[in-house]
Amino acid sequence: SKRKAPDSNNPNADFCDFLTELANYEKNVNRQMHKYNVYRKAASVLSKHPTRITSGKEARKLDGIGDKIGKRLMIYTTGQLQKLVKIPAAARKLVVEEGIKSIEELKNHTDKLNHHQKIGLRHHADFETRIPRAEVTVIDQVLQKELKSLDDGYIGMICGSYRRGKESSGDVDMLLTHPTFTSQSGKKPTLLKAVVKQLEKTGFVTDTISFGDSKFMGVCKLPDAEDGTKYLYRRLDLRIIPHDQYFCGTLYFTGSDLFNKDMRGKALEEGFTLNEYTIRPMGSTGIPGEPLPVESEEDIFDYIGMKFKKPSERNM
């Protein structure tokens, strides 16, 4: 991963990249969502600071940057932490507790890792490599074809950073629905199971990290292309949402996460509660009412008096 040198737009750009990297590490490897949010917030605050930060003390004066992050930033400038950031999963702990110093060494100690961490270690180099947009497009084609082969009713859309138009993605996020699955019909665990089973059968899905009734997290890989191009292993997230909740689902799953937070805040100001399933009016009692009818993402923006933003305008 490349870090930009400080530039005139953001004199702390390299610090911001570093914090974003730590944030993603906490999210993707350690699943520490709280730490992830803390780092994201710090990066965002720092990106708006007009001058180059030169000391931990100075950093700590900023809103959202505490002792720990201030210290980390200063250690980062001395280059010590740059090495540690590259090491995945339980590695940091092992580095400290067992004296294991490299990925290669760690590969001989997999007994200390759980299933999820083993997958992370096995594919750690691949997972660190961002997915070019063109490859996500090919993945989309594969997924659409397999959905169709199962049942014409499936609707699948890749959301996340890809739908926001990003030139590369950290993972692939597909949202699924099916007309026979509604909030009234109740859970249909077989619908997602059938998809994953099919994708495993074709060899496209190679690993499962976690698998619930409505959410699959795993690993996929495209078959080698005719011209010999070999693809990397990629993180794949699948979610199935009831048909009548599809647009709240696509809005949520398209993000960005910060955009979602902002929009949920605006909804609350306007007296609505918005989540990945529904938008509901908040009564004067503070108890949410019945879900409002939603026929499109535009409807959701309309309810809360917000000008519609295309996915590419949601990169916050």
Ligand code: DCP
């Ligand atoms: N999401 C959210 N809040 C979270 C996590 C996720 O609102 N804490 C939503 C918004 C994200 C979407 O889910 O855009 C997909 O999550 P990802 O972690 O895959 O994020 P992106 O796809 O946006 O970025 P990346 O390219 O890193 O995958």
Ligand code: MG
């Ligand atoms: Mg994503």
Ligand code: MN
């Ligand atoms: Mn994802």
